[in-house]
Amino acid sequence: DILRVAVVGAGRMGADHIQRIHHRISGAEVAAVVDIDSDRVNAAIEGIPGAKGYTDLDAALSSGEVNAVLLATPGFLHHDALLKVLEADIPVLCEKPLTPDAASSWEIVEAEAKLGRKRIQVGFMRRFDAEYQQLRQLIENQGLGELLVLHHQHRNPNTPEGFTNEMLINDSVVHEFDAIRFFTGEEITSVQVRLGKATRNAPNGQHDPQHVLLETSSGVLADVEIYVNAKFGYEVATQASFEDGIVSIGNDAGPYVRTAGQWGGKVTPGFEERFGAAYDTEIQSWVDAALRDEIGGPNAWDGYATAACCEAGVEAQRTGAKVEVKLNSKPDLYS
Ligand code: ISE
Structure with missing residues (x-):
């Protein structure tokens, strides 16, 4: 059996996934590439034998040649595409965010619950990063006692054209929302955003950096520094304070070089490099599960819950208030 994947959206992430599936993933092939821009389609299928544009x-979907979808368009296009894929009743890996707001994400959850089986895996790839999994394990088995506080740093070198102030929350902090839910196994109950001194390097309309403060249902506190025009490189790291110890993940690893009177190493330039291994593991897990008619990672409920956090975050950004995150009750399919 083989998963014949239609990759929808041949932009930065879609193009990366096409290469990944073609070169490194087993049990799947790129059967189709879909993009409104036909030049982009042609460039993406070049060198991928059998892939149709x-x-x-x-x-x-109606070609009869695909039996799975990898959705990598911008988030605002996800809702309609997901409803079509659910109607076709085939597995889909949906890049984050599930959709950009809680109400439209809830419609997806309801449609999937009505279908009665999980078809949607959401692309929160950090859950597949080895250090993220180790920290999750430590929290779960209480090897260092109870987890008390999480400190997250999320720094990008710069932002693409059109990256709005809301996108700091919806496109970037969304990963931290999911990571905190993943680490703690709890829902986030409130979000606050503080805007302090800002860099001159941010494009017009963006206030950068921002400080996001959260709490989870058991009272774990978390803070996120989101800083998306930090120039020096890409960095995503977390420090966790437990009763009996402190754990840091995501710090630069080697090689650590000393030469010509200097010491140092390289900072990863972007998320493709920082999370390359996690993306490979994520997509392989999705493919293996899809071949058994299951999903192999975070589900539509996770997409909905983080969308609700984002909505609270954008309101908090605008008002300065501490905003409660309200969730509908979880359908049985996800419990
Ligand atoms: C981007 O869309 C991602 O998903 C990256 O993981 C994140 O670091 C970046 O801030 C987002 O813009």
């Missing part, structure tokens, strides 16, 4: 998802 489409400019519209319906045509790919």
